[in-house]
Amino acid sequence: MTTSSMTKRAAKFAIIALAAASVTACASRPKPEAVGPTAPPPPPPASQPGTPPPPMSQGALPGTQQDFVINVGDRVYFDFDSYSVRGDAAQILEAQAAWLNRYPSVMIRIEGNADERGTREYNLALGARRANAVRDFLVSRGVSSSRINTVSYGKERPIDPGTSEDAYQRNRNAHTAITSGAN
């Protein structure tokens, strides 16, 4: 067998297949930035050593967001894969309802959260259940549902980065965020 015979046969067998492919050369498409090792973010601002934050619990003015967070409590916790309002949560939610009834122009968003021990999608649904359980509780205590939005963050917004049962517990919560109307 010779080289030339092979080449001839190669030509004889040539099949041409044209294929549209590769979006990389599309000129009209917004060009995505390259993923590179991005520089690490700067360290968080130093917490001003020597000047501790002022004691808010005494300084929070009534009707302010600080008042709500410190004197009422803006977060309630749930058991694993559960959205029933526990006794400890009910106490806080009673206080939230009373406060919201005292400041009727305040609008809130209830954010449901789940721990990381579940899948992303299931936990979105679970977080939505928790947010709605809180919403239903507040509405049952006289807070107008028109003042309340709900959202689920699933397991995307943990408040504790740990991996202990205590950390998971803290991350199974519903957070009541004031979106407008506070003093």
Add this chain to the structure above:
Amino acid sequence: MRLRTLFVALTAALLSAATLASPARAQIEVDVNRGDVQPLPVAVPAFTGERGAEIAQVITSNLERSGLFRPIDPAAFIERDLDIRYQPRFADWKTINAQGLVNGEVTVDATGRLTVNFRLWDVFSEQQLLGMQFTSTSENWRRVAHKISDAVYERLTGEKGYFDTRVVFVAESGGRVDRIKRLAIMDQDGANPSYLTDGSYIVMTPRFSSTSQEITYMALRPDGSSIYLFNLETGRREALGNFSGMVFAPRFSHDGGKVAFSVERGGNTDIHVMDLRSRSTSRLTSDPSIDTSPSFSPDGARITFNSDRGGSPQIYVMNADGSGAMRISRGGGRYMTPVWSPTGEYIAFTKQAGGQFHIGVMRPDGSDERLLTTSYLDEGPTWAPNGRVLMFSRETPGGPSRLWSVDVTGRIVRPAPYPQSGSDPAWSPLLN
């Protein structure tokens, strides 16, 4: 917007197997179904010509990463002057126990077009198993290498390859309590990564259409969630529908004509489906439980999904119109994220049991459950288009999320070639 697409001419030419040997009767073959198979020793010397070494390297990496092949260190090669026009000196390759040999040649014409000829040899039977030619623009050399990898894989395993594919995923950065999540895409071997969103909002669960270069994904902002269609060729992005509650878990039907997803209303999550042509939406489930993670069977007749209607999250299968839902997961534990395989023979899932997470597969009737992985947190399998390999997210306690892959036998578990933090991978179909 006018679609301008680069046309890659892929010329496949059979290079006269007949002159070299009797018609291919493969002596070597790789059985992808055997869990205990030894990887096949193969040699992929640098192709001659421009980019030849890089092309051989991409092929080598692909074959190695599949776990079915064991590329031999080029330092051991004896024959160093391979020429695509001549038979290799088989004795030299037998000496180093190379069962398969891939050699090739790259030429570039005056316009910069690349032509790659390659041959696959069965060393011990001294037969040519493949002889092909690809031509392309020179910047597309990596895709040519992936096409060659697919041809070699298919010839030796009898299964379609999956190397000329991409993976869309969520690139993660920042700390665990302030994670930044950006939609990203890369070639299946980690090359050409790029971001598709800017990180100013959370994105999750992207999924590829199996018929086009289109993805669907979920975006989450403080004021709620949306699901999007995003055409990778045109850059066109479009929100699907307008829902008052949370909307999430979108996934295409295999023909690309529908998207199934979850809609939450008043805390209750149900599965809906949208016909992409008419944009009409219908609700498929209506019970008070969580119904999410829908995934169509390849023929579009059925949908597998995740529901806690029985008290804990389990996997169900229903007809595509929502009727006839039946639970199929039967083992102990919590079962989530069912994903029908492209071949229809399996449903992959995430299982949570005994404090661990697993990626597993079962038959669509729930039989033959096999757990393929175990770790602190494994989640969200996606199938390679040939149904032989799965990619998923893995987190170690307190550590970043990484992309991993496992073959369907569970034997070959390894990190995916993306060195940074990522989650929610979704495999593309084979590119054209």
